[in-house]
Amino acid sequence: MAILEIENLTKKFGHVAALSNVTLSIRDGEITSLIGPNGAGKTTIYNVVTGKFPPTSGRIIFKGEDITGLPSFTVWRKGISRSFQITNVFKTLTVLENIRTALIVHLGKSLQFFKPIDHYDDLYEKTLHILKLIGLEDKKDLPCQEISHGDMRIVEVGIALASEPELIFLDEPTAGMNPEETRRMVDLIKELFETTGTTFFITEHDMNVVFSVSNRIIVLNYGEILADGTPEEIHQNEDVKRAYLGGVEK
Amino acid sequence: MRFLGLLRANSWVLVLAAFLLIVPFLFPSLAFINIVSEILIMALFAVSLNLLIGYTGFVSFGHAAFFAVGSYTVGIMLQRLSASLPLAIPLALLCGMILSGIVALVIGYFCTRLTAIYFAFLTLAFSQIIYALIIKWESFTGGDQGLVGGIPRPPINLFGLSIDMTSPFSLYVLIVVAVCVSFLIIKIIIDSPFGWIIRAIRDNSERMNFLGINVRRYTIIVIVISGIFTGLAGGLIALHVSGSYPDHAFWTKSAEPIFMIMVGGMKVFAGPILGAIIVTELSAHLSSYIGLWGLIFGAFLVVFLMISRQGILDVLALKTGLIKKLKL
Ligand SMILES: Nc1ncnc2c1ncn2[C@@H]1O[C@H](COP(=O)(O)OP(=O)(O)O)[C@@H](O)[C@H]1O
Numbered sequence: 001m002a003i004l005e006i007e008n009l010t011k012k013f014g015h016v017a018a019l020s021n022v023t024l025s026i027r028d029g030e031i032t033s034l035i036g037p038n039g040a041g042k043t044t045i046y047n048v049v050t051g052k053f054p055p056t057s058g059r060i061i062f063k064g065e066d067i068t069g070l071p072s073f074t075v076w077r078k079g080i081s082r083s084f085q086i087t088n089v090f091k092t093l094t095v096l097e098n099i100r101t102a103l104i105v106h107l108g109k110s111l112q113f114f115k116p117i118d119h120y121d122d123l124y125e126k127t128l129h130i131l132k133l134i135g136l137e138d139k140k141d142l143p144c145q146e147i148s149h150g151d152m153r154i155v156e157v158g159i160a161l162a163s164e165p166e167l168i169f170l171d172e173p174t175a176g177m178n179p180e181e182t183r184r185m186v187d188l189i190k191e192l193f194e195t196t197g198t199t200f201f202i203t204e205h206d207m208n209v210v211f212s213v214s215n216r217i218i219v220l221n222y223g224e225i226l227a228d229g230t231p232e233e234i235h236q237n238e239d240v241k242r243a244y245l246g247g248v249e250k
Numbered sequence: 251m252r253f254l255g256l257l258r259a260n261s262w263v264l265v266l267a268a269f270l271l272i273v274p275f276l277f278p279s280l281a282f283i284n285i286v287s288e289i290l291i292m293a294l295f296a297v298s299l300n301l302l303i304g305y306t307g308f309v310s311f312g313h314a315a316f317f318a319v320g321s322y323t324v325g326i327m328l329q330r331l332s333a334s335l336p337l338a339i340p341l342a343l344l345c346g347m348i349l350s351g352i353v354a355l356v357i358g359y360f361c362t363r364l365t366a367i368y369f370a371f372l373t374l375a376f377s378q379i380i381y382a383l384i385i386k387w388e389s390f391t392g393g394d395q396g397l398v399g400g401i402p403r404p405p406i407n408l409f410g411l412s413i414d415m416t417s418p419f420s421l422y423v424l425i426v427v428a429v430c431v432s433f434l435i436i437k438i439i440i441d442s443p444f445g446w447i448i449r450a451i452r453d454n455s456e457r458m459n460f461l462g463i464n465v466r467r468y469t470i471i472v473i474v475i476s477g478i479f480t481g482l483a484g485g486l487i488a489l490h491v492s493g494s495y496p497d498h499a500f501w502t503k504s505a506e507p508i509f510m511i512m513v514g515g516m517k518v519f520a521g522p523i524l525g526a527i528i529v530t531e532l533s534a535h536l537s538s539y540i541g542l543w544g545l546i547f548g549a550f551l552v553v554f555l556m557i558s559r560q561g562i563l564d565v566l567a568l569k570t571g572l573i574k575k576l577k578l
Pocket residue numbers: 013017018036037038039040041042043044045
């Protein structure tokens with residue numbers, strides 16, 4: 001069943017169409033990867049769906065409901081969370097506080113004014129749970145600006161998934177990571193997928209990662225969909241080989 | 251019970267209040283009472299503003315608007331209310347807070363439509379509107395003279411007790427209590443989940459939108475809370491100087507708490523309080539015999555900020571764990 005349907009989505013920046021008539025759907029309970037060269041419009045899809053800016057035309061349906069043009073905070077409340085290609089964490093807050101921030105909202109406590117934050121046991125336990133899940137328990141008290149790039153990327157993803165979203169977008173989760181860190185991220189994604197049942201929609205430049213985690217792959221090129229299928233099908237696809245995969249293949 | 255717990259967690263407020271209330275008994279001195287009153291009022295002003303600047307990351311150049319609304323509400327009410335009202339002073343202060351809160355809601359509603367830099371400009375513009383209103387609406391505000399003739403302080407009648415408010419000492423007690431209770435409430439809010447949401451907005455407001463937070467709405471709430479307590483500070487200044495003056499709404503009044511935050515620190519709750527002590531003390535001592543007070547203070551600020559890059563308590567908080575332990 002489709003959890004997210006994007007219909008004829010077009011996004012123009014001035015005269016440049018970053019997306020032209022994109023139609024795709026994301027199936028529930030799968031890891032779908034979105035690939036394509038730089039500037040293909042991958043991030044723009046995320047931005048439009050999560051309400052960073054409205055589409056020029058087209059519709060976005062989440063679980064049967066039209067969410068086109070809703071503000072970001074409302075889209076989040078519907079159950080779609082995202083991480084960012086350019087690390088977008090809370091720099092002066094600690095790792096724990098970063099994760100906790102997402103959980104305060106998720107647990108509906110963001111308008112509690114009078115009880116000290118360390119008196120909420122459920123909040124603390126959930127935060128620790130996520131920290132364990134992402135393997136940053138030992139660094140929980142470090143300010144985010146003092147941890148490594150790889151760890152910051154993990155926090156970036158941790159913030160997005162703390163709220164147990166139904167659908168999560170990960171925009172280049174391994175951007176700038178070394179092979180060791182990349183492996184950690186891949187393991188994390190696989191583990192999360194198995195333990196939480198969250199639906200993933202990931203963009204990724206590393207083809208090894210893409211082919212190892214995805215149930216399905218969508219290829220985007222110049223704002224248009226070039227191919228859509230299982231990793232096997234994409235592997236065989238002549239258009240994709242010509243336009244994109246060509247030299248990258250192992 | 252829970253309130254007692256909160257009080258225990260912030261026991262420094264109690265210590266501060268006790269100290270301030272005991273000292274004048276031991277060493278009665280009008281000069282001491284006067285300077286401490288002024289420091290406390292300005293500290294409340296600065297702490298309220300810092301909720302917005304230090305904790306939420308929005309700079310307001312127009313907080314004098316709320317200070318003046320508090321000051322004029324209290325001044326006008328006490329000059330015109332019947333002196334026989336049993337709770338005239340607390341009532342006037344409360345009305346000042348509510349009105350400042352409402353004005354903050356309106357100003358906040360408009361200013362948060364813009365990006366941070368225009369937010370700052372627009373707050374300044376709004377405060378100038380309040381200033382102009384005060385100057386022009388002479389029949390009500392006394393125009394550029396302000397509310398002269400003194401502000402009466404009728405006794406507070408409570409539980410059959412009549413507390414004479416005309417003595418400087420009883421006013422001092424009122425100021426100490428009002429300011430310390432406000433510190434406590436603001437500190438409790440800062441330590442709450444809401445307090446942590448606004449810190450996250452300060453660090454990265456854009457990301458908060460993608461975590462289900464309507465940043466604009468939360469910023470408006472902070473402005474209203476900040477406005478309410480700034481209004482209280484304004485009300486107290488009217489009582490303290492026994493008058494309300496256009497000066498309370500002038501843009502230089504908005505700058506004073508900003509100086510205090512710069513000097514004392516904005517990442518530590520007590521930073522603006524320390525700043526208020528230093529700035530008020532310096533101006534009291536220097537301005538009396540040096541005409542060039544502004545020049546000296548400005549130079550001091552430049553040198554200080556070039557060297558430290560942060561307020562005093564911010565630096566100390568980085569260097570020692572003491573401030574964290576004391577929960578300042
Ligand atoms: N905010 C923006 N303003 C103007 N142009 C943009 C904006 N965001 C993206 N673009 C343009 O849209 C195209 C697609 O960008 P993007 O979605 O970031 O690609 P990808 O994530 O696939 O690398 C690029 O040509 C980019 O320059």
